[in-house]
Amino acid sequence: MASTVGNAAPGKPIAIAVVGIGKIARDQHLPTIAGNDRFRFAATVSLSGANEGVPTFKTIPEMVAACPDVSAVAICTPPRGRLALIREALAHGLDVLVEKPPAATLSEAEAIAAAASGSGRVLYATWHSRAAPGVEPAREWVSGRNLDKVTVAWKEDVRVWHPGQEWIWEPGIGVFDPGINALSILTRVLPAPLLLDEATLGFPENKAAPIEAALKLTDAAGVPVEVDFNFDQRGPQTWEIAITSGDDTLRLTHGGGKMELNAVEQPLSSEGEYPRLYARFAELIDARQSEVDLSPFRLVADAFLLGRRTTLAAFDWNG
Amino acid sequence: MASTVGNAAPGKPIAIAVVGIGKIARDQHLPTIAGNDRFRFAATVSLSGANEGVPTFKTIPEMVAACPDVSAVAICTPPRGRLALIREALAHGLDVLVEKPPAATLSEAEAIAAAASGSGRVLYATWHSRAAPGVEPAREWVSGRNLDKVTVAWKEDVRVWHPGQEWIWEPGIGVFDPGINALSILTRVLPAPLLLDEATLGFPENKAAPIEAALKLTDAAGVPVEVDFNFDQRGPQTWEIAITSGDDTLRLTHGGGKMELNAVEQPLSSEGEYPRLYARFAELIDARQSEVDLSPFRLVADAFLLGRRTTLAAFDWNG
Structure with a gap:
């Protein structure tokens, strides 16, 4: 039901789609999601097509229409152009994890933070080294x-x-x-x-x-x-x-x-960086809280x- | 009285000190303040010394100690180092107008905005061309x-x-x-x-x-x-x-x-830019409201x- 989108209860796996299937998605995000009980890898959004054993779509709206249970996305596309994707995800009621840096410019990163603020959705702008x-x-x-x-x-x-x-x-x-x-x-x-x-x-x-x-x-x-x-x-x-x-x-x-x-x-x-990132994302989703710190990018x-x-x-x- | 610092009632002139007496202060700020009934030019803070017909001080704390009626400052020093001055001004209960750009770096500009936020003081980061x-x-x-x-x-x-x-x-x-x-x-x-x-x-x-x-x-x-x-x-x-x-x-x-x-x-x-800036500063002081937009600097x-x-x-x- 639409009213439960983005509000997965703790304990129930969060159906997540990965947007942008390149090296970082394959090396880190997909194996990490597969190893975390809190998440269920449900779909990919990929312009080039992807074959990761789940349904794949060209756009976020197409993915949402076909997979109404998906409540979160991980944005792994290149930094440029993430604002449009994140806006689309938020507008469809999705919680968002985004790879570092959140955008190609500071203005775009601030616009991403502003889009999330007050949207009721969770935005987690990750810094994996943290x-x-x-x-x-x-x-x-x-x-x-x-x-x-x-x-x-x-x-x-x-x-x-x-x-x-x-x-x-x-x-x-x-x-x-x-x-x-x-x-x-x-x-x-x-x-x-x-x-x-x-x-x-x-x-x-x-x-x-x-x-x-x-x-x-x-x-x-x-x-x-x-x-x-x-x-x-x-x-x-x-x-x-x-x-x-x-x-x-x-x-x-x-x-x-x-x-x-x-x-x-x-x-x-001995826990790795990406397992910690996804554990944190689950915590933020449970708390309905965003985490966005642009200070590294500003420097x-x-x-x-x-x-x-x-x-x-x-x-x-x-x- | 300390309790009225920064809270000049509309109609009562706001005693203002100008910090940094260089070309922009002399060309624009001093004549504009002189021409605006809402303000009373009360002091200068100038490392190099200044002779503008009002008491002059080396530091903001010295000025505040000697001129307890001053409730606002205009920061006209070069961009680098404004964070320390603005922190000092806010800590002494002063409302602050700052010349453009508010700082030499974005990190410093964000720190200035953060210092003002929640201080109870007014920060007006001006863009004179606006x-x-x-x-x-x-x-x-x-x-x-x-x-x-x-x-x-x-x-x-x-x-x-x-x-x-x-x-x-x-x-x-x-x-x-x-x-x-x-x-x-x-x-x-x-x-x-x-x-x-x-x-x-x-x-x-x-x-x-x-x-x-x-x-x-x-x-x-x-x-x-x-x-x-x-x-x-x-x-x-x-x-x-x-x-x-x-x-x-x-x-x-x-x-x-x-x-x-x-x-x-x-x-x-036909009103000039600086007269409008100071009229706006008086409005913001009356409303106890800050105005800080870093988007030009970010670009x-x-x-x-x-x-x-x-x-x-x-x-x-x-x-």
């Missing part, structure tokens, strides 16, 4: 402590992680595709607001997006935060945040998957706005 | 009409308007210093949200900020909006917005100071985020 097991323990450690310094090193080889994916060099993405994950952790762990003081962005001479970025920020307490993003990192790959307080140093490594205090590894949950825009640009050697996929 | 006399009539003309196209040409010579001011070439400003005025009009006149589809930013090879920008946007109804910003305009200077609906064209010229419908000039109020950040960069010939102040 669901890494070290993030909440790090936040607790930071709470009430006087910090001296925070440093971030987020360095990976784009050739390994995005082989041949030219879209990564479209204007506005580049090294901030992984970098926004670090910013999503920082904005969760440190007291808000985190503000950008200065930035330098290095662009390969043959590309329209930065391959490296150095940011200087300050947290709400005035603590300096130094950020080093690199997309041209050979050898060991690094996704680390180090937080110093007096003689103590807390270190998140492996993108928040591991945590050391004064070089001693701390026990953490990226600020880095582009204030960033001093330098030109680097040409990038070569085979270089 | 107070141009053609803006509200243009908004009314647009309302309920099907638009076909909007074009913006905002072209001025930086050598004339900012002679020798090197700060204009710091990263993140450039041609968007005037351009944001056009965006503040567009976001008021057209139905929200206005979204950026693509942008090209031209940087002089010797400068860190763009000297020209071309933006393609879409309004809430899908109407295409083409924007052409230029900071290297010799000869006639142009600040125009043309809105086409069927056979009709409405044209705002002179930055919104004049309006033509099908090439026939329309009657407009600027989006243009930097998505903008494709081109390199142009070196800029020469004497060129």
